[in-house]
Amino acid sequence: MIDYDGRSFRNTGYPAGEDAPVGHYRQDGDLLWADFDGGPVRRGSLNGRVEPDGNLEFAYTMVLADGEVVAGRCWSTPEFLDDGRIRLNERWERYGAHSDSGESALEEVRT
Template sequence: MSIDYDGRSFRNTGYPPGEDAPVGHYRHEGDLLWARFDGGPVRRGSLNGLVAADGKLEFTYTMVLADGEVVAGRCWSTPEILADGRIRLNERWERYGAGASSGESALEEVLT
């Protein structure tokens, strides 16, 4: 499954509709992926990584939260095409440092 992520935006599904949530604005060129994101508790974030031939993503991320915490980690995302044609990214992530943790989350494409 070849996916072009360039120019797409994705919103964290862990927030109710209408609530301020982190939204990422993705760029994609060749196998390189990068994005900026903010919203909800995230003042500013960025990611850099790779897109595999099957559309899976592997990247590192950094972000500054509203409370001043600086966070860094790594993420692996598997794309899923939803019935309406949008992309859902099913993520497995790990966070490093004092607040080290790991978990799973999902992002869904925001159509503009």
């Protein structure tokens, strides 16, 4: 199982140097949670679990800069980059008035 505790991940949909959402992950056994903000996200959080193969399944909520409240679900598949960092390939769905679905990616940020 991959240990995500203490790792941070940045949304790859933003150019380098631009403010982008960054999540700070915590883990206890298979329990996963994170807080994130940046870019258009004022505050976000997720709660879910880590599967034995390192895949993630979680629910998320966030408040955007324009005041919109968003909730959804996500499934992430880890990929190890050549430099040892992790890339999370995400498949997500959003619920409510602005329901949507799609794919995105996050890459580990080393501090």
